[in-house]
Amino acid sequence: MDDKVILIVEDDKAIQNLLKIALKTDYKVDIVNTAELAIDYCVKNIVDLVILDLGLPDKDGMYVLENIRSWTKNLPILILSARSDDTDKVNALDNGANDYIQKPFSTTELLARIRVSLRNNIILEENSIFTNGDLVIDYIAHSIYLSGQEVHFTNFEYKVICLLAQNVGKTLTHNYIISQIWGMGGNDKNGLRVFMAAIRRKIEKNAYCDEIIRTDVGVGYRMNKI
Amino acid sequence: MDDKVILIVEDDKAIQNLLKIALKTDYKVDIVNTAELAIDYCVKNIVDLVILDLGLPDKDGMYVLENIRSWTKNLPILILSARSDDTDKVNALDNGANDYIQKPFSTTELLARIRVSLRNNIILEENSIFTNGDLVIDYIAHSIYLSGQEVHFTNFEYKVICLLAQNVGKTLTHNYIISQIWGMGGNDKNGLRVFMAAIRRKIEKNAYCDEIIRTDVGVGYRMNKI
DNA sequence: AATAAAGTTTAAAAACTTATTAAAAAAAAA
DNA sequence: TTTTTTTTTAATAAGTTTTTAAACTTTATT
Numbered sequence: 059m060d061d062k063v064i065l066i067v068e069d070d071k072a073i074q075n076l077l078k079i080a081l082k083t084d085y086k087v088d089i090v091n092t093a094e095l096a097i098d099y100c101v102k103n104i105v106d107l108v109i110l111d112l113g114l115p116d117k118d119g120m121y122v123l124e125n126i127r128s129w130t131k132n133l134p135i136l137i138l139s140a141r142s143d144d145t146d147k148v149n150a151l152d153n154g155a156n157d158y159i160q161k162p163f164s165t166t167e168l169l170a171r172i173r174v175s176l177r178n179n180i181i182l183e184e185n186s187i188f189t190n191g192d193l194v195i196d197y198i199a200h201s202i203y204l205s206g207q208e209v210h211f212t213n214f215e216y217k218v219i220c221l222l223a224q225n226v227g228k229t230l231t232h233n234y235i236i237s238q239i240w241g242m243g244g245n246d247k248n249g250l251r252v253f254m255a256a257i258r259r260k261i262e263k264n265a266y267c268d269e270i271i272r273t274d275v276g277v278g279y280r281m282n283k284i
Numbered sequence: 285m286d287d288k289v290i291l292i293v294e295d296d297k298a299i300q301n302l303l304k305i306a307l308k309t310d311y312k313v314d315i316v317n318t319a320e321l322a323i324d325y326c327v328k329n330i331v332d333l334v335i336l337d338l339g340l341p342d343k344d345g346m347y348v349l350e351n352i353r354s355w356t357k358n359l360p361i362l363i364l365s366a367r368s369d370d371t372d373k374v375n376a377l378d379n380g381a382n383d384y385i386q387k388p389f390s391t392t393e394l395l396a397r398i399r400v401s402l403r404n405n406i407i408l409e410e411n412s413i414f415t416n417g418d419l420v421i422d423y424i425a426h427s428i429y430l431s432g433q434e435v436h437f438t439n440f441e442y443k444v445i446c447l448l449a450q451n452v453g454k455t456l457t458h459n460y461i462i463s464q465i466w467g468m469g470g471n472d473k474n475g476l477r478v479f480m481a482a483i484r485r486k487i488e489k490n491a492y493c494d495e496i497i498r499t500d501v502g503v504g505y506r507m508n509k510i
Numbered sequence: 511a512a513t514a515a516a517g518t519t520t521a522a523a524a525a526c527t528t529a530t531t532a533a534a535a536a537a538a539a540a
Numbered sequence: 541t542t543t544t545t546t547t548t549t550a551a552t553a554a555g556t557t558t559t560t561a562a563a564c565t566t567t568a569t570t
Contacts, residue, residue: 144392151396166370170377178404200455200503212557213502249559255519275567438546475548481529501527501556
């Protein structure tokens, strides 16, 4: 389960339940009912978002907000409050709240606003890196490394390598490779051979990856798992 | 002047004025009154935040939202609308709006919510100063230094450099760069080449950053980490 | 082992992409 | 307005990639 974790800080049982029901299909939900417990929970657990009621029994919700913000700017906090006063809203928002939702609230709107906050918080570092022995392909950067050195491959060479890499261990027929690289029209086996030679030359010159690309006579080519 | 620029997309003169008065002390404000002009403005200018009314004379505000979101996720958009329907709110928020404020609204709350969106966006940009070898970009001041000297880059040149800088080490395709800089409509590879030449001329003239911008023939451009 | 079929390599020609320049058009500033 | 700057368009030179074709090598079959 890789669901996001939402912490609800709320002492009113009715609203606790309402929120739990609204959120539980999309998120993992935990509930605490005091300021003290809220801070403690956030320090000790991985939380993706906090829904914070301002009216808590022990301390004001603003205290929780300020405390959390003193050690992380990266955790989205949504204030839920009956207070409709402008001052409260501005205060909360200026102290680091990501949104301020007034009671009574619509759960569909709340859900949408949760999605906004989680979306804004994404710090995405997609990790699509392929490794096979001394060969490393960084699909996002569009670059290939051999023995740790970046080596330049032309666009078509790159496409052929990626295709083989995405099918490690499987032999791809000439026609399949040609159709993937040149489209349906292409039918030049000789051309493909020239590219394979160029690719092999670069690999063999830059890394010890013996037999990483193998010829299946009469069938096609395959990349072996090293 | 290093004020943030806010674009107001609104056709009602009264609200235009109200907003202008509320915002002008803290921001540089520009106003357009149609969807067409809004998109055009965002493509051609540096904008830090958009306040978007959904009820526009030519096209629905949602069209503007979707268009802008198709080429940048990094520009905060606040929806301002008389529509109180949950569906509208959820729709806008799920299509990339950062907030949804219902008319009639409190200007102090609006201002607080603007601050939230701008604040979140800075966190997204990580730090405001980018350094790579002899190249320094100050995102907040909108200025670029080469070997410690400030060098003037035009608006489009600046956008291209920032885009490459934000993706150091990754090759960005021509079409991706074009869509980010000129919006969906743009499709002028030649134009991009002219800009790249201008950028390179300035970099090479002012700093020793050999090969900082690399061409990936048939693919695009990339900024290398020096 | 001889032969045919399939694969590899090389290098030059052709096709295509990119860099650079300059002038026209558009936009911004004075 | 005029002037200046920026952006777009267009043309050509320079550079890179892809294709083609021929000589050479390996593999499979008789």
